[in-house]
Amino acid sequence: METRYIFITGGVTSSLGKGIISASIGKLLQARGYKITIQKFDPYINVDPGTLNPYEHGECYVTADGFETDLDLGHYERFTGIQTTRDNSVTTGRIYLSVIERERRGDYLGKTIQVVPHITDEIKRRILLNATKEHFDFVITEIGGTIGDIEGLPYIEAIRQLRWELGSSRALNIHLTYVPYLAAAGELKTKPTQTSVKQLQGMGIQPDLLVLRTEHDLNDEIRKKVAHFCNVEMEAVIQSQDLPSIYEVPVNMQRQNLDAIIMKKMGMEVGPTPELGPWRNFLERRKRATEMVNIGIVGKYDLQDAYKSILESLAHAGTYNDRKVKAVFINSELITRENVGERLAGMAGIVICPGFGQRGIEGKIIAAEYTRTHDLPTFGICLGMQMMVIEFARNVLGYADANSSEMDVRTPHNVIDMMEDQKNITQMGGTMRLGAYECELVKGSRTWEAYGEQSLIKERHRHRYEFNNGYLNEFQSHGMQCVGINPASRLVEIVEIPNLRWYIGTQFHPEYSSTVLHPHPLFMDFVKACIENQ
Numbered sequence: 001m002e003t004r005y006i007f008i009t010g011g012v013t014s015s016l017g018k019g020i021i022s023a024s025i026g027k028l029l030q031a032r033g034y035k036i037t038i039q040k041f042d043p044y045i046n047v048d049p050g051t052l053n054p055y056e057h058g059e060c061y062v063t064a065d066g067f068e069t070d071l072d073l074g075h076y077e078r079f080t081g082i083q084t085t086r087d088n089s090v091t092t093g094r095i096y097l098s099v100i101e102r103e104r105r106g107d108y109l110g111k112t113i114q115v116v117p118h119i120t121d122e123i124k125r126r127i128l129l130n131a132t133k134e135h136f137d138f139v140i141t142e143i144g145g146t147i148g149d150i151e152g153l154p155y156i157e158a159i160r161q162l163r164w165e166l167g168s169s170r171a172l173n174i175h176l177t178y179v180p181y182l183a184a185a186g187e188l189k190t191k192p193t194q195t196s197v198k199q200l201q202g203m204g205i206q207p208d209l210l211v212l213r214t215e216h217d218l219n220d221e222i223r224k225k226v227a228h229f230c231n232v233e234m235e236a237v238i239q240s241q242d243l244p245s246i247y248e249v250p251v252n253m254q255r256q257n258l259d260a261i262i263m264k265k266m267g268m269e270v271g272p273t274p275e276l277g278p279w280r281n282f283l284e285r286r287k288r289a290t291e292m293v294n295i296g297i298v299g300k301y302d303l304q305d306a307y308k309s310i311l312e313s314l315a316h317a318g319t320y321n322d323r324k325v326k327a328v329f330i331n332s333e334l335i336t337r338e339n340v341g342e343r344l345a346g347m348a349g350i351v352i353c354p355g356f357g358q359r360g361i362e363g364k365i366i367a368a369e370y371t372r373t374h375d376l377p378t379f380g381i382c383l384g385m386q387m388m389v390i391e392f393a394r395n396v397l398g399y400a401d402a403n404s405s406e407m408d409v410r411t412p413h414n415v416i417d418m419m420e421d422q423k424n425i426t427q428m429g430g431t432m433r434l435g436a437y438e439c440e441l442v443k444g445s446r447t448w449e450a451y452g453e454q455s456l457i458k459e460r461h462r463h464r465y466e467f468n469n470g471y472l473n474e475f476q477s478h479g480m481q482c483v484g485i486n487p488a489s490r491l492v493e494i495v496e497i498p499n500l501r502w503y504i505g506t507q508f509h510p511e512y513s514s515t516v517l518h519p520h521p522l523f524m525d526f527v528k529a530c531i532e533n534q
């Protein structure tokens with residue numbers, strides 16, 4: 001079958017959940033046996049989201065092939081279980097960069113380089129790129145931002161052209177909008193949707209389906225009105241009401257035949273509706289798991305999106321352990337020696353979060369000391385693992401000035417140090433240790449058991465600093481063991497204190513690879529330990 005393209009645009013406001021809708025459509029088509037991929041095009045000028053502060057754009061998600069991407073790719077992977085790549089995340093910066101590089105090389109010699117056609121052509125090339133490398137039945141493309149944004153215009157133009165070139169059986173547009181409820185009038189308002197569809201039509205795109213985000217149920221009258229004003233059939237006006245979990249969205253979309261309508265519109269034979277058995281089982285189990293387990297999230301970003309994948313991984317592991325994980329944010333900047341007991345009170349365990357820079361690290365170190373000395377399950381991820389190591393060096397090995405050279409270049413006890421091959425790097429973007437690397441597990445360790453006694457695993461990284469192997473023997477002889485090592489570089493990837501209930505730190509980010517149907521083994525084991533500790 002020839003590759004078909006689905007474009008997802010958004011109107012009225014941002015944060016409507018285009019990523020979740022894209023992931024849900026992917027999930028539903030996949031359940032019908034189609035090979036799919038989902039990609040995101042972001043209209044900002046950063047070449048990738050790697051250099052963005054999480055306050056700007058939430059977590060930076062890393063693909064297995066080592067590309068720093070938008071957090072929506074995390075949703076795509078968690079929903080569909082398939083791995084995305086560097087070709088699934090494209091920004092305006094990246095588009096311009098490649099056009100400008102080509103211009104400098106002389107590829108367009110003599111020509112004036114313009115947004116149309118050069119930038120739009122490059123956008124089109126990128127949209128089609130994934131399917132030139134591998135066969136896909138459907139390529140779902142989510143366009144970041146909102147219709148009407150100046151920077152989004154070249155993307156809309158590229159879609160318009162592609163729809164024309166590919167024809168209606170191979171290209172389709174789904175527009176996501178918002179239907180606000182005015183409490184004072186007691187009414188749901190469709191005008192913003194109408195306006196946003198008009199804007200899209202003005203740019204030459206007639207949406208094929210509309211997905212209306214709403215906090216209240218939309219009755220048939222409202223859907224009819226929207227259909228009427230927007231030139232869309234009523235059955236193609238889908239409502240996406242707030243649900244208790246994002247993972248209910250695919251089922252809710254299926255109930256309204258979203259996937260079947262897409263296929264019908266593309267002239268395809270619509271077979272029987274897939275059962276979504278394992279997915280429904282997950283939802284059922286999630287609903288039944290009402291008993292709570294409190295887990296402290298020790299970090300510096302008081303913002304859900306900054307730790308998106310960690311929160312989702314904990315939620316997955318909670319469900320499969322028949323518990324509801326209540327993730328309690330604990331601001332590491334506010335943790336002191338005096339108040340740490342109070343701040344961590346009621347927690348069955350803590351996660352010490354990843355991060356960069358000085359802010360909030362002393363609080364993470366104090367938390368690591370408290371949980372080590374009180375035997376509270378502790379999961380340190382990347383910077384979190386590094387803080388566990390520094391704490392151990394300071395308080396057990398007796399190096400009061402131990403630090404990471406990231407925080408103190410002159411520390412005489414650089415137990416966390418910059419890798420040799422990082423020392424000459426001057427550029428910030430895309431130059432860390434990124435992507436999936438192999439890791440050998442030490443037989444008999446808790447980690448090895450958690451991974452189902454596998455000897456070789458692969459996990460994704462995003463960091464510049466590493467455990468300093470010069471100190472390895474000292475750590476090991478004092479009780480902190482290296483239980484995971486990179487077979488090629490001998491870098492320490494996992495530390496563990498076997499004498500404690502659950503005290504494990506990973507240099508990699510396991511949270512990037514937990515999915516709804518395959519929760520991550522370390523999160524599973526950690527949550528289990530937290531429950532036992534309750």
Ligand code: GLN
Pocket residue numbers: 353354355356357381382383384406462463464465466
């Ligand atoms: N800042 C640390 C490093 O670069 C940890 C990075 C992280 O937590 N992702 O090594």
